Amino acid sequence: MGGILxxxxxAFLGILLAQLPVLRHIGPLAVAIIIAVVYRQLFGFPVHMQEGIQFASKKLLRVAIILFGLKLPLDVVFQEGLGLLARSAFTILFAVSLTMLFAKWWKANWTMSMLLAVGTGVCGAAAIAAVSPILKANEEDTALSVGIIALVGTIFGIGYTILLPVLPIDSVTYGYWSGLSLHEIAHVALAAAPAGEEALGMALLAKLTRVLLLIPLCFILVAWMRRKNGNAEEKAHVEFPWFLLGFIVMSFIGSYVLGKRVDVPQQALDAISFLTTFLLAMAMSGLGLNVDMNKIGSKTTRPLLAMLLTSVMLSIVTLWML
Incomplete structure (x- = not known):
């Protein structure tokens, strides 16, 4: 309970400080995650609150994404979903192939490079957690990979908000770009929120198509590892991203029920919108508290460079595609 509080x-401090002129541009989500990262580096990770912090960074994030479905018209999902699915497949293929190519050239740690490749291409820490048992990664490699993803994704997310005013694209295209190229769902929300609700909705839709592709990717990796190890008996559990279904259900309710069959006061919709932002800010806080810069040492240097260069090229290529 302490970690949640x-x-x-x-999150409250992030939303409050984001009202200041200097910080208003990057928004409350970025401010919240910066506060959390700085706290972790100065005072360390509050171990006694670990359970609540992990709950905020994982469970509350998914609740917020589900709630955000109310703001996204379902017809947009049907119109844009298939095209984004193809682009998301390209993103994953590009990220994994390029990262592992760099890793091979630089003789980087294979397991960590693959974890970072999947995390970059799909959905950050969630993807790393899903493929870690399939790749037989040890706890240290998994933890370091999650930390790197959180750190690099945070830097990129904030960098996107800085570039937003000077990019020659409209807000919706910016949302697509964020959703197709950034690492975590939280990082996508961080980058897209300053561009407005429509941009954020498109960004989350693009990102969720990448999350959906985690399932076939995991099965491909299972088959590949079986062939590599010659062990046909080996099995791996793949968890379906159920919050994706919740997002679609809430989109249906927002599109065809609220305001059409059921009258809901605008104040109630505004309250839900604020709650969604607040939950996202709490998730950012949990994510930031998990970033430990002291653990990024020599073992991680080459995988980090491979993943970092891939992330830069992925941002450029996906922007060019749009």
Missing amino acids: FTCLI
């Missing part, structure tokens, strides 16, 4: 406090 702690992330709640950081």
Whole structure:
């Protein structure tokens, strides 16, 4: 419970400080995650609050994404979903192939490079957690990979918000770009939120198509590992991203029920919108508290460089595609 309250406090501070002129541009989500990262580096990780912090960074994030479905018209999902699915497949293929190519050239740690490749291409820490048992990664490699993804994704997310005013694209295209190229769902929300609700909705839709592709990717990796190890008996559990279905259900309710069959006061819709932002800020806080810069040492240097260069090229290529 203490960890949840702690992330709640950081989220409140992030939303409050984001009202200042200097910080208004990057928004409350970025401010919240910056506060959390700085706290972790200065005071360390509050171990006694670990359970609540992890709950905020994982469970509350998914609740917020589900709630955001109310703001996204379902007809947009049907119109844009298939095209984005193809682009998302390209993103994953590009990220994994390029990262592993760089890793081979630089003789980087294979397991960590693959974890970072999948995390970059699909959905950050969630993807790393899903493929870690399939790749037989040890806890240290998994933890370091999650930390790197959180750190690099945070830098890129904030960098996107800085570039937003000077990019020669409209807000919706910017949302697509964010959703197709950034690492975590939280990073996508961080980058897209300053561009407005429509941009954020498109960004989350693009990102969720990448999340959906985690399932076939995991099965491909299972088959590949079986062939590599020659062990046909080996099995791996793949968890379906159920919050994706919740997002679609809420989109249906927002599109065809609220305001059409059921009258809902605007104040109630505004309250849900604020709650969604607040939950996202809490998730950012939990994510930021998990970033430990001291653990990024010599073992991670080459995989980090491979993943970092891939992330830069992925941003350029996906922007060019749009």
